[in-house]
Amino acid sequence: MFRFISSFYSKLMLAVVxxxxxxxxxxxxxxxxxxxxxxxxxxxxxxxxxxxxLVYESQLFKDGELDPKAIKQAFHSMMILGPSFEFYILDTAGKVVTYSADPSKIKRRQLDLKPIRDFIDGSRAMPIIGDDPRSPSRSKIFSVAEIREGNSLKGYLYIIIGGEIYDSVAELLQSSHIMKLSMLGLLFILGFSLLVVFLIFGLLTKPLRRLAKDIDQFQHVGLEQTANIAEHWQNNSHDEVQKLGAAFSDMATTIKGQYQKVKDTDQLRRELISYVSHDLRTPLASLQGYLETWQLKHRDLSPEEGEQLIKVALSSARKTSSLVEQLFELAHLDSDQATINEESVAIAELAQDVIQKLELAAQKKQVVMSVEPQDPSLVACADIQRIERVFTNLLENSIRHCSEGDEIKVTIDQAEQGNKLAITVSDTGTGIPADDLPHIFDAHYRAANRAKDKSSHGGLGLAIAKRIVQLHRSSISVESTLGEGTRFCFTLDKPM
Incomplete structure (x- = not known):
């Protein structure tokens, strides 16, 4: 009960009642x-x-004295007007001289003359209330006139309008069935009005109650289980509660996103530590082993054997350095500080430069690489160093999964969107199993075709390429058929 009364809606309703x-x-x-x-x-x-x-019609004074006979006749005439009038004769000082009422009911013998003079002078707006002789404190409306004999003021005729009988009838009417029905009708109108107000306030405070429910859910359920509350609220509404709800929804979504990002970052950190310790262990162990072997046996080894040990150790050191560079590069690209410096880039020429750089590795595997079309007018708005890194990673990946006689092709076309270029890197290599396609852009993931790949790499190239493409407001996709080849596609904006 206390919880119900403590709610805002209940307090509002109680205040209204x-x-x-x-x-x-x-x-x-x-x-x-x-x-x-x-x-x-x-x-x-x-x-x-x-x-x-009545004063005009009756001669109440005779020879300077009240005429009892005339007064009796006057009172008799006055009673004909009705029982709701009470008649009093006052002297010039306001003292009650005679009256038509029961003597036992007279409670006040001296009346205030000020209301009487105001009535006679007409100096006050009506109603003018005067003293009631039947009560020591009650006041009533009256009619009064001066009683004169010649030019001499002898007193006042003071008539109470609505006397005791009138009061009794009024009290009877107030307790009658009609009055009770009127009171019940008034109570019904008030009750119906309260019900309408309750309904209106209920509708008006419904968004506020929903907001309180959403806040309570956000507070107690937890970020991971918080339901989507954005659908309740309209940011473009003129209603203040709707605006408040939309602001809370945006805040909750932001907090949830930041929370998820912190969790992902923490998970990435854990994975990074695991991957670094795993990926660095092999080349470092090899480097250490060959160097220790050379240190122990270099005096007994021929120059050729010693050079071979140093060569292998140097290769392991280079692999370790390359892996560390990739790890730092991916960590930087995943941070909020990663930016790109966009400029106009001739994409076909850039792709051709990367092909020339990797030509030696392709020739060793007897793989042919080409760019189509070789048109210098195909210009995109991009960070030249970042996009060069994308081409390098994709082409190196294709070379690793190609064998003698396979072909790698970079194709540049007009995208369906008129202000973009579509870039495709395709090969006729081993292809990627369908189960591995959703994961190949994950850091350190190696597909099932890795058994045919004898070179050592950290599995970060495609993850780096994906992040760079995302920084260019695009996305990279992959299509592959096992044993037939693979196609990587992404788009770049044209210069404005």
Missing amino acids: VCFILAGGLLLGLAHQSSQQYQNEIEQKLHLQLAEH
């Missing part, structure tokens, strides 16, 4: 007071000249 109750009570009180004031004003204006008319 309290406001409705206070506003309803205030409106009821104000309506009752206004209705009473309006009724008093109408009643008083309707009977404005009642006392003056």
Whole structure:
């Protein structure tokens, strides 16, 4: 129960209910007071000249004294007007001299003359409330007129409009069935209005409750199991809660991405340590072994044998150096600091330069390499050193998996997108098994065809090529058929 009340929606609803109750009570009180004031004003204006008319019709004073007979006759005439009027004769000081009411019910003998004078002068807006002789504190509307004998003021005829009988009838009406139905109707209207407000507030606060649920899920479930919350929110909405939800969604996605990146980086670090220790162990062991052999036996070895040991040790040292360079290069390319310096590059000429650099290795395996077309006008926007590295890695990979009589070809075409060049490096070599194709760009992965590859390499060339192509806002793909050959394809932007 406390948890329900502590929610924002419940607090909002509770505040609305309290406001409705206070506003309803205030409106009821104000309506009752206004209705009473309006009724008093109408009643008083309707009977404005009642006392003056009765004074005019009756001669209440005779020879300077009240005439009991005339007063009795006047009261009798006044009672004909109805039981809701009470009649009092006051002296000039406001003291009650005589009256038409039951003497036992008179509680006040002295009345305030200020309301009476205001009524006679017409100096105040109606309704004007005066003292009620039947109560020591109650006030009521009245009609009053001066009683004169000649030019001498003898007193006042003071008529209470809505006397005790009128009050009794009013109290009876207030407790009647109609009044009860009216109150029930008013309560029903208030209840229905509250229900409508609840529904409206429920709809308005629904995005806020959803946001609270998403935040709670993000906080307790964990980054790895957090559901996709972006679909709930619209960044282009004018609703503040929608904007807040979209901002939270973007923040959660960013944090999750950064978290995954940290995990991947940590996993890559672990793999890198494992690969480095594994890949460096063989050439370093070979280097150490041949150097120790030369150190121990160089005096007993012929110059040719000693030179052979040094040659093998030097080869192992070069392999170790190349592997370390590749490891550092891949680590740099995978970091956020990796950048490219783009310029206009004649792709066909660059590919031809790389082919010439690798020509000796291709000739040893009797493999033919070519570029088509050899058109210097084929220009791309690229980092020349990085793209040269891509061509080198792809061509070296093709040479390793080709044998005598195979062909390697670099093809440059217009891509389907008008502002790009499509580049293909294909060979007719051993091909790649279908199960290995999804993994060949992973660092240190070696496909099943590695058994035919007698050269030593770290398995980083294709991973480096993929990352460089990604830095050029493109991607590299591979197609291969076992025993028939392999095709690597990527695109580069043309200069603007």
